[in-house]
Amino acid sequence: MECPSENKQFLSVFFSNLKEAVKEKFEDEEFDPTGIICDEASCNWQAMQEIFRRDLVERSKSCDFHYNQSINRTKGKITTGDDDKEIFKTLATDLMEAITSPQYEKTKDALQMFIGTNENLTFLNNWLTWWNKRRAHWCYAFRPDHFAPGANLAEEERIEVGLQQVPNCSCPFKTKNPSKICMHIVFALLRYFDVDENSMLLHQLAYTKSEFNKLKNSLVEIRTNNESLEQSWILSRKEKLPGKIPNCSGCKAKSIMPGDLHIYVKGKIVLKNNIQKDVTFRFCPDSKCLKNILTWSNLKPFTCAFVDF
Ligand SMILES: [Zn+2]
Ligand SMILES: [Zn+2]
Incomplete structure (x- = not known):
């Protein structure tokens, strides 16, 4: 102009x-x-x-282009090492590609958790807040999609993909078009089964027995990233540490102040490309919070806590 x-x-x-x-x-x-x-x-x-x-x-x-541009620009400002740059990029990209709102929220939680690991990453909160406000424009879960008839994915509470020899999905699109593949199945194959993006499997309505067995074996384990590391959940009073006051990883609402009784566990954020980041997860001593484990973490379900005062 x-x-x-x-x-x-x-x-x-x-x-x-x-x-x-x-x-x-x-x-x-x-x-x-x-x-x-x-x-x-x-x-x-x-x-x-x-x-x-x-x-x-x-x-x-x-458009995706501007969001990606912003990711790259922001990534360049990260001073805490190349791993952190990669984690930020992966999570930020996943945030855009989230196809349901719960998935968006979970990825956002992971990103916030990551930002909380180092004081020098705090500036990323502004970035996240800015884009979060505008998520209706760029995130796949919220933005208008003229190719997916009728289904407003943002309103979908929970979509279940069943990966059997004949894959199935509970979304409105697949229900209406049983002889077509929906994006959730494609997404599941790419994300959890490590299928190559050029693979014919992405187009198939059914798999042969051997294809299916191969798929099962390639399932990418996200939560049980079999580390020999014992996870100990410890009940203690929160120490006074520098940096931001953390929120409970379960309810995300309650701040855990120095002196508060809480349960913490040392774990990792684990991403698909096997990038990991050590994180201390902190929870309110409340079973509801303890059950609410981040999808991207390597945490095993909570069973008992050790006491350390
Ligand atoms: Zn679907
Ligand atoms: Zn809580």
């Missing part, structure tokens, strides 16, 4: 010109595209709100 800067005023002119031009060219037809893709600069969205109908704005999204 030939304008001095990209701001709301100039973008409004641009959008209204576009609207006018379409009207003129197509004889009074309303400019009513499927949606608009733009970047996250807030002036884009403000100008769209001014010029277009609300439903068009709601159908619009920002």
Whole structure:
């Protein structure tokens, strides 16, 4: 655009010109595209709100490219080592690719947990807050998807994929189209079964016995990353440590203050590409919180706690 800067005023002119031009060219037809893709600069969205109908704005999204660009830029600011850069990138990418809102929340928890491991990562909280506010534009679970008929995945409480010789999924799309493969099955194959993205398996409605056996053997274990390391859950009073006051990993709500009775366990955040990060998980001494274990962790279910005062 030939304008001095990209701001709301100039973008409004641009959008209204576009609207006018379409009207003129197509004889009074309303400019009513499927949606608009733009970047996250807030002036884009403000100008769209001014010029277009609300439903068009709601159908619009920002593109993966800008989110990824932001990941890479932010990654570059991490000073705590290459592993941390990789973890951030992996989790941030997973955040975008989350296809249900519970999956989004769990990935966000993992990211917050990771940020909490080092004071020098605290700046990432601002990044996360900023993108979280706009998640309806870029996260697969929330943004408009014109290729998945009818199914608003953000409203799906829980989708279950059954990987048998004939894979199945409980989502509305698969239920309506039993002779098609839904994205959840594809996702499960890629993420948990280490299937190559060029593999024909991704297109198959059923697997042969040998294909299925091979699949079963390649299941990527996320939670039981068989470490010989004994996990001890310890009931103790929280010590005074530098850095941010941690929240309970279970309820995520309660801050665990110095002196508070709590249960902690040393574990790891484990990502699919086997990148790991040592983390101390802290919980309220409450069975509800203790049952709520992060999916991305190597924690085994809580059975008993040792006492250490
Ligand atoms: Zn599905
Ligand atoms: Zn709690």
